[in-house]
Amino acid sequence: MLTKKQLFTRGMLDISPHMLSVIPFGIICGAIGVELGFDPLLVYAMSIIIFGGASQIVFLQLLSGGASGLVAATSVGVINSRHLLYGAVLSEYLEKLSLIKKLLISYIIVDQGFAESNKFFKKNKSEQYLHYHLIGTGCTMWVCWQIATLSGIILGSFVPEELGLKFAIPLTFIAIVIEDLKKIDHLIVMIVCGLSSLLFYDAPFRSYIIISPILALFVAALILRLKK
Amino acid sequence: MTWLSIIVAGILTYFTRMTMVALVSRDMLGDKIKAVLAYVPSAVFPAIIFPGIFINDYGQFIEMDDPKIFAAIVAVIVGYFSRNIIATILSGLISYWFLIFI
Numbered sequence: 001m002l003t004k005k006q007l008f009t010r011g012m013l014d015i016s017p018h019m020l021s022v023i024p025f026g027i028i029c030g031a032i033g034v035e036l037g038f039d040p041l042l043v044y045a046m047s048i049i050i051f052g053g054a055s056q057i058v059f060l061q062l063l064s065g066g067a068s069g070l071v072a073a074t075s076v077g078v079i080n081s082r083h084l085l086y087g088a089v090l091s092e093y094l095e096k097l098s099l100i101k102k103l104l105i106s107y108i109i110v111d112q113g114f115a116e117s118n119k120f121f122k123k124n125k126s127e128q129y130l131h132y133h134l135i136g137t138g139c140t141m142w143v144c145w146q147i148a149t150l151s152g153i154i155l156g157s158f159v160p161e162e163l164g165l166k167f168a169i170p171l172t173f174i175a176i177v178i179e180d181l182k183k184i185d186h187l188i189v190m191i192v193c194g195l196s197s198l199l200f201y202d203a204p205f206r207s208y209i210i211i212s213p214i215l216a217l218f219v220a221a222l223i224l225r226l227k228k
Numbered sequence: 229m230t231w232l233s234i235i236v237a238g239i240l241t242y243f244t245r246m247t248m249v250a251l252v253s254r255d256m257l258g259d260k261i262k263a264v265l266a267y268v269p270s271a272v273f274p275a276i277i278f279p280g281i282f283i284n285d286y287g288q289f290i291e292m293d294d295p296k297i298f299a300a301i302v303a304v305i306v307g308y309f310s311r312n313i314i315a316t317i318l319s320g321l322i323s324y325w326f327l328i329f330i
Contacts, residue, residue, distance in 0.1 A: 051238075080241045086245075091248050170280030174303050
């Protein structure tokens with residue numbers, strides 16, 4: 001049996017390699033927010049209130065491009081709907097916790113933390129305090145994300161506009177989806193989404209950001225049906 | 229107004245994290261829905277990538293010889309082989325700067 005502290009430390013160690021990409025990403029996220037002309041306080045508050053890297057950039061980019069607040073908030077919900085999947089997988093290991101503990105732990109479920117803790121859980125099912133591993137990965141992620149976005153906000157105010165840092169947004173998302181580019185089914189879904197986003201770009205309230213994922217997910221469901 | 233939408237976005241995001249853990253039994257999500265959810269990143273992020281490359285600040289399509297297109301291709305190639313987030317972003321930015329400044 002590992003102690004709570006050992007599990008927490010193990011979680012911290014397991015997620016630490018991810019900080020190599022999370023910290024630069026957080027810096028970019030903060031810097032872009034300032035570059036797009038938003039109040040630094042607002043850009044930082046998102047790191048606490050939303051705490052979801054990619055969706056924070058999307059939110060600011062949509063608003064600065066003239067989207068309504070409702071469309072921007074909805075798109076954050078769509079992007080983060082993948083957490084439902086993480087929650088469904090993790091719930092098996094968190095079942096015994098009290099409701100209040102479940103509610104608190106939920107706030108720190110993130111992509112990388114899910115990936116590492118789920119790996120650990122599968123191998124160590126019998127541990128009593130398993131959830132401390134998830135707290136370790138989640139807290140490490142939270143602290144690094146706060147520091148990184150804050151640094152980005154400070155750095156961003158020095159970056160001259162001529163550098164066109166906004167172009168870092170599509171590049172960042174290319175980096176996020178590149179792993180799945182190798183899979184033909186994912187590639188098809190990406191192309192459907194990308195092309196329809198160009199096609200519906202002029203739809204009211206920048207609603208292309210919601211229309212194209214729905215179309216693409218529909219195609220994904222079709223692909224899944226054909227696969228069987 | 230912006231603050232209000234951030235709070236709405238935050239509540240929505242918290243619900244995506246908390247619902248399956250705390251509110252409903254995990255069997256609520258059928259295998260089919262789980263399989264579709266696995267496609268969410270691929271189904272969402274190209275809607276940020278494509279307009280970010282092909283549409284300029286004034287909402288018009290860019291020319292086919294725009295530096296952004298070339299830089300994005302460099303980033304895709306570097307990303308594909310390096311599998312490194314920082315290398316992908318930097319290779320794209322540096323080739324973009326190279327083309328617009330030199």
